[in-house]
């Protein structure tokens with residue numbers, strides 16, 4: 001059917017070549033590690049036409065297209081080539097419990113209750129390994145380079161989950177880079193357990209995390225001792241040299257973000273704290289938002305927006321159509337120089353019934369939801385360079401000396417990338433053809 005597709009011939013050649021030139025590749029400048037090579041033609045979307053030389057799994061050279069005039073390699077004829085993308089905020093431990101967990105009603109409190117019930121009933125090592133493995137096999141098939149997952153780390157659960165995560169991380173080593181952050185309601189740090197959790201996280205090389213609400217409470221209902229709890233969390237992190245990644249203000253009315261920013265400044269943790277969601281920023285007045293963003297910039301916080309899950313959970317009321325998008329003001333944050341990434345968050349669990357660990361899909365939806373178009377400018381950086389910076393990893397860009405972890409898309413413009421799901425993308429890992437089939441949902445039957 002797809003007679004013009006490059007897929008079959010390319011797949012065969014990339015399965016074995018140690019050295020190959022991808023000629024006439026089109027790469028958004030936002031996804032290049034350095035400036036576009038001098039002389040490279042730029043298109044109206046801000047993408048450069050280049051030749052990419054791959055050697056022994058790395059990018060050996062980037063040149064203006066057809067500069068050497070030779071016919072060696074494969075002629076991509078102007079198709080887009082992207083780095084493998086990065087999902088800096090996921091929940092591999094919660095994923096793929098749809099149909100098993102109680103119905104959440106699609107609300108945040110409902111999702112919390114349903115997840116707690118599912119966790120207490122099922123989350124042993126076998127169950128976690130099977131579902132995390134399914135999530136990663138799915139991400140692998142879609143060409144994801146790296147994932148940072150949050151792990152529910154309640155007392156009694158943390159050891160089981162972190163040891164399953166360690167096993168999974170080892171299994172995927174060299175294919176998908178994995179990081180994890182321990183997730184607990186902030187009041188967990190009020191008790192001795194906070195220090196024990198910090199030790200578990202440190203032993204596994206993770207990040208200290210949390211959600212800025214009380215156990216069983218909602219975002220926005222507040223915590224009287226928020227400042228004290230944040231001081232405890234930051235102190236535990238500092239003692240163990242851990243970075244911090246928090247779920248913050250995942251509601252229309254919630255105001256923990258300034259507390260987090262002030263704690264980061266108080267503890268000298270600028271540049272080491274990531275905040276996910278921050279939905280309530282969108283409903284501040286213009287003046288309040290300007291001041292809030294200045295504080296975020298001072299504290300060096302990085303922000304991760306999770307638009308698909310926000311659209312699902314925020315502003316939901318039975319029998320009433322949602323009126324706001326629930327997403328954080330990404331454009332204003334970026335304009336102030338704050339690092340902002342987009343990420344997938346939950347997948348087929350009580351917090352989000354859908355999702356498929358496909359960062360290209362998350363990015364395509366993000367552009368539409370957040371209006372990152374007209375022009376696209378550097379919108380692509382939200383799924384490549386920005387999450388790579390947040391995770392501190394060498395990925396998410398196309399650059400000389402970098403791993404040849406790339407996607408070739410059957411698209412010649414950014415609008416074509418956004419319009420289609422690109423199930424026919426060609427995936428290269430370390431320069432070699434790496435497409436794999438998506439795992440069947442039947443694999444999960446044992447977990448149901």
Ligand SMILES: [Zn+2]
Nearest residue numbers: 150247276345
């Ligand atoms: Zn999350």
